[in-house]
Amino acid sequence: MIREVVQIGDPVLRRKCEPVREFDESLSALLDDMKETLKKEAGAGLAAPQVGVSLRAVVVDVEEGYFEFINPVFVWQKGEQTGAEGCLSVRGKMGTVCRPSKVKIIFQDRKGDKYSLVARDFFARAICHELDHLDGVLYVDKAADVRDSED
């Protein structure tokens, strides 16, 4: 089911999200909906608070594939990259954000199994952007400039 993407100004985007504790049917339904919503919106990532759910779950869809990260935590962040970013919760805008160029995270999947993953370049950027959402941080807080996007 496609869910409505919450827009900037909604307090749910500014809350620190709760850890996922139950790896049940409702988590699977949430993730399925987030995946469907992300595909429809043609975004690179979506965090649960963006569909109004204050839980530590994100989905990312990049060149490397489609990923679901539950309770993700950074192990380390290295380097630096500067590039353009947008957000489905900040429609019609984009900004330049400095991010780490390489990150390692640990996370759980929808069954609760634990994994780690190293990502670089745009994949690392997408992870940083989505993990920020879980702490109530939006890219506009970090962008050197926020401007109207072309599309």
Ligand code: CO
């Ligand atoms: Co975003």
